[in-house]
Amino acid sequence: MKLASMRNVLKAKGLTRYDAPPDIKGRERPDRAMRITEAVAEKYLRVLTAYEYNPVVAGHNPDSAMTLVVSHRQVVARDANVVLLRFESEDGAALPEWHPGSHLDFHLPSGLRRQYSLCGDPSDRHGYSVAVRRIPDGGGGSVEMHALEPGSSVTVRGPRNGFPFVGEGSALFVAGGIGITPILAMVRAARELGMDWQFVYSGRSRESMPFLDEIETFDTSRVFIRPDDEFGLPSSTDLLERAVPGGAVYCCGPTPMLESVRRGFASSPAAALHFERFGAPPVLDGREFEVQLVSTGEVLTVPADESALSVIKDRLPGVGYSCQQGFCGTCRVKVLAGKAEHRENRLTDTEQQDEMLICVSRSEGGRLVLDL
Template sequence: MKLPRVRELLGRPEALTRPAPPADLQGRARPDRAMTIVEAVTDKYLRVLTAYDYDPTVAGHNPDAAMTLVATERTIVAENENVAALTFAAVDGGDLPAWQPGCHLDFHLPSGRRRQYSLCGDPADRRHYRIAVRAIPDGGGGSIEMHGLAPGTTVTVRGPRNGFPFVAAGSALFVAGGIGITPIIAMVRAARRAGMDWQFVYSGRSRESMPFLDEIATWDPARVFVRPDDEFGLPSADDLLGRAPVGGAVYCCGPTPMLDAVRGGFAATGACALHFERFGPPPVLGGSPFEVQLVSTGEVLEVPADESALEVIKERLPGVGYSCRQGFCGTCKVRVLAGTPDHRETRLTPQERVDHMLVCVSRADGGRLILDL
């Protein structure tokens, strides 16, 4: 699953009286003030560490370190949607860095594109990473390139990173839409192994378009609801959240309409935390129109209030670098030569923000930005 990533947590007052569920499947707990300070100091410390050569003999794997992996297997797992499961291994056949449900990998493709895909294999298998990719013919080209990685092909990868963590405790409802199954299936496996009280709702266009149904068919049918649109119609919030556990968590990954329905209906459930991950760009909220000038061409482009600078720029410069479109991967970082950005990400350091911005989410408060593009 391509990983574009905006996470939110919707909490309820009663959650204050019980341990907060982990921020997984679209959600992040309200930060404790003291912990916010600790996290800020820790983040600054880690940035200093990763600015230097990393020595894996001193500490664990650095997700910013590049790995060369080789594709070992390619299997079509949903014919109608052309979803391919791809398996990768270390070139020397050795162990790979550990990962947990919710983790993703950053693929640096031969074309220069960077794409993120969720791991959907078995964390106990230290020799292989498995992902699933749906080919999108009219997309940005990354999924088509991934489908072309035949066994024996090597690729540069960074990670694993976990922007969608899962803790196997308490009770939970897992909701997946289409290719959003990729992070969810690893979570449900972990919940089953841990003996959690879990429920699972899986939506898609048709059964033929939904990956991993063979495995899901072996799970407890009392806990599983597979609802293809062509059989049940488009799902409502009640359809998706009817199994939400009182006092538990809801984890959701899928297309924007599904996320909107789940977010809109969550307050009516008895669950205390919502965790979700989107695989498309988030809507622009509270935006104002502004201009960007491209130094390479001198063109001045108008960015509407409801569009990102990236969307406008790539209409003129189709080769501009981008990946997640959510402000976390850093691929679309550009130098700002004039103007003041409205930074809407947490990726850049204060020093980087002085003269750089991520054009996928950051904006300007009116006026014009001159960009080194």
């Protein structure tokens, strides 16, 4: 399909946008073609991370809260540990549009906040679907999501897109486990658009991998289903050998898989890497520092390779957090003394003067006194 006609199909389906929105600080972004050119030119210098993009849908404020009701619940992994939940508005009204790669922020009845990628059909404006793996020894969010039944209400914010899909050219999709959720929406779009695509799907075992019944119906020359218990843990070569020269790689999965893809990307023929990770990224160039909790006076040491959030939540299990990557803003905290080293793009310059995101930001040197 020619690019122009593909673009028209995409626009008609609302699958992507071509005018880059301002970034979260309101700065203009380079256009998409320029981003791809940059990605090619700087392939050996950088990769495109979710952190750099946070496009929102025009005309909808993703910070406004919506109350949604569970309308359907379905088990979608053979081990029964992943459920697909469909949410609709209370009055049946159409919901804000979304594009593959978007997620919702869920504000759960317990007060926990969690983000889940949308994995339904973007042209279905009357329901949002997310799939959630139950992690019994996790932070509690997935267990609470699994307890939702048809008729349950939740508050959500979004959709936001930190992992935008460009529906043109060639693409290799790489998903690990529940990382399938944003990737599946992209693969479906690539199929509809007639793109040149390949898909590598890994997981612990076939039983644990959601949506296999659907994925097994896709063109087998384009899909490689790769359970670890049949093939062993994948190397970066295993994950990237189907990369198309000059194309894009979209990857979502656990941190070791992402690191493997990032390491192998420079040796692949692909031109751009887009990824979304679960949980906290590794701390790079960290130095040990101290934080003091004003509520108790306690002083905690944050090791060079840990985040302030990970140390603080051991002492304050109820501390707010969600993405752990510096883009949702849930973990923002007032800094009452000391100077933070900001490692995010979420807060404005003014906000950064006396606030920080404790999941990624650190201290410029001395102790930080936090309003916790």
